[in-house]
Amino acid sequence: MxxxxxxxxxxxxxxxxxxxxxxxxxxxxxxxxxxxxxxxxxxxxxxxxxxxxxxxxxxxxxxxxxxxxxxxxxxxxxxxxxxxxxxxxxxxxxxxxxxxxxxxxxxxxxxxxxxYPKGRKIIPKLLEEYLTPLSLAIWIMDDGCLIKNRGLRFSTNSFTLTEIKYLSSLLENKFSLKTTIHKSGIGNQYNIYIPKSSLPHLIKLVNIHMHPHFYYKLGLINE
CATH class of the missing domain: 3.10.28.10 (Homing endonucleases)
Known part of the structure; x- marks a missing residue:
């Protein structure tokens, strides 16, 4: 850390x-x-x-x-x-x-x-410039969840599908991380998944920035 x-x-x-x-x-x-x-x-x-x-x-x-x-x-x-x-x-x-x-x-x-251009939180286009391994680690610690034998899930329920697709493309284009988008089962809400196969690469990107309390979100320790 x-x-x-x-x-x-x-x-x-x-x-x-x-x-x-x-x-x-x-x-x-x-x-x-x-x-x-x-x-x-x-x-x-x-x-x-x-x-x-x-x-x-x-x-x-x-x-x-x-x-x-x-x-x-x-x-x-x-x-x-x-x-x-x-x-x-x-x-x-x-x-x-x-x-x-x-x-x-x-x-x-x-x-x-x-x-917050109109009061509701959105994903702005300027994010591309500021999404770094540190901000990615903060995002994981704040809102990531390890899904056993599947990978890591980001709870992006509050964002629109267009915004989620943009986030997914940033993860792929900036960090070469594979991603998939799945419906959360609640209305028109979706989550981003980083599959298990991409976790080793994700760990290399963010491990130095993670607090040990949240190593379990990367599968490094048991929850």
Whole structure:
């Protein structure tokens, strides 16, 4: 697992106007954000800028704490370690989770506008430039699932079939990964699969960026 190099930026302190947070941005932070947006990550408008929100169940706490370490060390979030929070879920049972947000940046607005042009998250064409082995690893940790004896599945249910076909073509053209698209069984929803035969190549691409907690998603350890 790679630990990203600390790079404290002149606009990385709290209580600085988002209009003064204008970059240039570390490319690793863009990879992390965009990889997470392919999964469950989200962005939100905050005044004149935008910020990224991370939210995971406590069982995936090691991943979120690692993400926080990466982002805070690069100067994009407060250094305080996220703590377990609770909310009432279905049947009024308590749900335990971790959550933190990045600082707000006006120079993050282009990402928000690309992924949320009309409020719904989409897959923008600029993704081709920013999909890297690091962002691919983040996507796997966030939203990948190992299917025994079949390969890896990306839960792309929230995207349109056109967007999913575009994602599939990127995986094939940028990384030479074989992919297939299957209907998820829920309405007009589809998932991307990387077959078992392509897992060794996928592992070579992303293993250095994966948190050990998620090695099982590559079949490297038992879940």
């Amino acid at each position: 790679v630990i990203l190099t600390s790079s404290i930026l002149p606009f990385s302190k709290p209580k600085i106007s988002s209009l003064k947070r204008i970059g240039p941005h570390n490319f690793d932070i863009l990879n992390i954000i965009i990889g997470s947006l392919l999964g469950d990550g989200s962005m939100e408008r905050d005044g004149s800028g935008s910020r990224f929100a991370f939210y995971v169940a406590t069982k995936n706490g090691p991943y979120l704490l690692w993400i926080h370490q990466q982002i805070s060390s690069l100067g994009y979030a407060k250094p305080q370690i996220p703590i377990v929070q609770t909310r009432k879920g279905k049947d009024r049972e308590f749900v335990y989770f971790f959550r933190f947000r990045t600082f707000t940046y006006s120079s993050f607005n282009w990402i928000l506008e690309a992924f």
